[in-house]
Amino acid sequence: MDKRRSETWSRFVTTSAQATHYFEVIDFSLLEGWGAGWYVSSRTFTAGGRAWSIRLYPDGLKEDKAAHASVLLCFVGGAKGARTRYTLELLEKDGGVSDLQAQGTTTMLSHTFRTPGATWGFPKFVKKSKLKPPLRPSGDGFTIRCVLTVVGESEPEDVTAIAVPPSDMHRHFEHMLRNGRGADVAFEVDGQLFRAHRCVLAARSPVFAAELFGSMKEKDTAEPIKVDDMEPCVFEELLHFIYTDRISGDKRGTGDRNAAAQHLLVAADRYALDRLRLMCEAKLCRGIDARTVATTLALAEQHRCALLKDACLAFVASRDVLGAVMETDGFKHLAVSCPLVLVEILDKIVKGMSP
CATH class of the missing domain: 3.30.710.10 (Potassium Channel Kv1.1; Chain A)
Structure with missing residues (x-):
């Protein structure tokens, strides 16, 4: 009688792709009062071969007397049936996670986005009565961080396959x-x-x-x-x-x-x-703000940083901050070291005022 035995092994492998996106919100108070269901969106970012964005609903996703701001992840486009795990977190100025979020919103979410346009997240992301006091001394802005993992295809493979580390x-x-x-x-x-x-x-x-x-x-x-x-x-x-x-x-x-x-x-x-x-x-x-924009703009001009210069000019032109900027020491240095940039600032503001 042949007592030889055959032993084989296999394992189940799941691929994944991860992306982190930071959505900075400036002048939050100007976004309130438009009603539940109205939202602003981050720029599109990619993960797992699909496009995503973060949606902020300043007055909430649904009517709750505008007590909460809602934050959702939106599946913008790509192959259907995206299996995901992700976090949506409110960050402090120093980069740490804020303790202002409603209880339970810092936990990992798991959701399958079946069609583009689908959203999922936290309808009661943060209570606005807790959010507003710390915003006042810090510039009326905050940052939302999304750490997204898109789970790919899973398949069995032979254990002899060698996994190469990064x-x-x-x-x-x-x-x-x-x-x-x-x-x-x-x-x-x-x-x-x-x-x-x-x-x-x-x-x-x-x-x-x-x-x-x-x-x-x-x-x-x-x-x-x-x-x-x-x-x-x-x-x-x-x-x-x-x-x-x-x-x-x-x-x-x-x-x-x-x-x-x-x-x-x-x-x-x-x-x-x-x-x-x-x-x-x-x-x-x-990190552009009213206090640092003039210094950063002078630096961008002196070192030929075109993209950074455009970002600084856009910040000054798109927000009512010129008065505060002109009071900074950085603006005085800008006026002396790069006087032609002042003309570009005014030109940018005038173009922004044009109908």
């Missing part, structure tokens, strides 16, 4: 920068010493390539290279990006984050790091 190259390079092993060049920034690897710097930045290997090569390589007009924390962040292609997490307040992004943008332009420069532009676009 790249972690950036972690290895970050470790190399931190432990300094093999470092062959040093920089002195305001008395602080930074060690690095000249081949890595040259591969990432044409300016470093010229400085370290080209005609600009330092004669005395034993001495640290002095970097003027830059703070040590900015140079440290610059090195972190060069080695990891990422910006480190920043827990500072909004104003401090804007200032840090401004300094980093200048450094990125100085060393021809175009991706870092655009990342800083994107950060500054999200």
Whole structure:
């Protein structure tokens, strides 16, 4: 009798795609009073090959005496039958999740969106009587964050299939920068010493390539290279990006984050790091307000950041903030350093007033 046994294994694999979208709402008080069911929408973002948006109903989805604001996720377009898991969260100014949301709204939602135009979310997202007091000193605005996972096709597969993990190259390079092993060049920034690897710097930045290997090569390589007009924390962040292609997490307040992004943008332009420069532009676009817009506009003009400049001009022209902007020190600096920009501001405002 043949007692040999055959053993096989399989596993069930489910694919997914994730996206995070931040929907910043400015001048919330101007959106109230239009009645239940009226909403404003975020820009469309994509996840899982489908288009999505966040809808905010300032007076609620249904009649409840406008006591609550509603927030829903909308399936804008794409293949039908989208299985999802997602969160909709109200963020504080420092980026933390607010405790003002109605009980239970921070939990993960699971829903299948069967047709484009379908919505699902929280009809009682936040009680407006709790929301309004903290808005007054912070500019009458807030941010909604959606972390969306779209579940893809599921299928069984042979266990011999090898799952390849995502790249972690950036972690290895970050470790190399931190432990300094093999470092062959040093920089002195305001008395602080930074060690690095000249081949890595040259591969990432044409300016470093010229400085370290080209005609600009330092004669005395034993001495640290002095970097003027830059703070040590900015140079440290610059090195972190060069080695990891990422910006480190920043827990500072909004104003401090804007200032840090401004300094980093200048450094990125100085060393021809175009991706870092655009990342800083994107950060500054999200942080535009009446207090910082003039400073950011001057920076955009001086460093030829066309997209950031357009965002600043649009902010000033689309909101009744010019009086507050003109009172800032940043506007005084703008008037002296970039006087032609003032003409562009007025032109933008006049065009916005035209019928």
